[in-house]
Amino acid sequence: MSDSRPSGHPCVLPGDDGRPCGRPSGGTPFALCPAHVELVVEWAGTEWGTTDLLPVPCRACGSRLGVRYPSGWACAACEWRVGDVLDDGLPPPRVDVVYYIRFQDRVKIETTANPRRRLARIWHDEVLAFERGDRLVEHRRHEQFAAWRLDRSEWFKLAPEVEDHIGRLAAGVDDPWARYARWLGEAAALHG
Incomplete structure (x- = not known):
């Protein structure tokens, strides 16, 4: 599917005054200027998390890859919440x-x-x-x-x-x- 809109079409999201922003999209495949694209990405990160390296390896599985949410980090491999304490009185989990x-x-x-x-x-x-x-x-x-x-x-x-x-x-x-x-x-x- 091709986009028939010319490159640099105006941004349709509202500006501070409530009217369409109108700044050029800068060649994006949708009618959003780079500033609004950045806001959407930031919002998506808070809503669905941002994948990044964990500050410390996951205590549950050892993975270094995590997802950062506003509420904290979770391991991307096993979804263990970073900072949650493993019960030291229990033996480690066994998976044959x-x-x-x-x-x-x-x-x-x-x-x-x-x-x-x-x-x-x-x-x-x-x-x-x-x-x-x-x-x-x-x-x-x-x-x-x-x-x-x-x-x-x-x-x-x-x-x-x-x-x-x-x-x-x-x-x-x-x-x-x-x-x-x-x-x-x-x-x-x-x-x-």
Whole structure:
């Protein structure tokens, strides 16, 4: 759809006197001058928040990305309110995941409750996906992909069926770690 209005069309928002501002839009795709665009952006930030780096890492999930609201900060990954106190009397939230990592042309499928610690000890090229689940889910996946299992290990050939399953898990997820952080934050919120 093309805009038939000439570049620099006059701003339609009211000025101090209540009449249309009339200043040129400066080539914006809508009839707002740069000063009114700035006001709209500022209003939107107070209404829906402004994404920025958190002043400190999120205590619930460790993410550095947050959303700043007039009432304070919230973690962009898990929505934990910065400044909210985690109940130190409770154990940390536990989220069991089945992880899928690639090393060259093979995939490891295994479960853990602490993927950062576990994956720091395993040589791999890429984290492909996380799936919520424990040993039972891991066992089901090992049975599901038994035809491509390498010996009796947790490593599998990167067969099309394995790739398809990982693709479904990763659909719409830019960063598997962000998904895991969200799960941790949700567990912490439910926990205490």
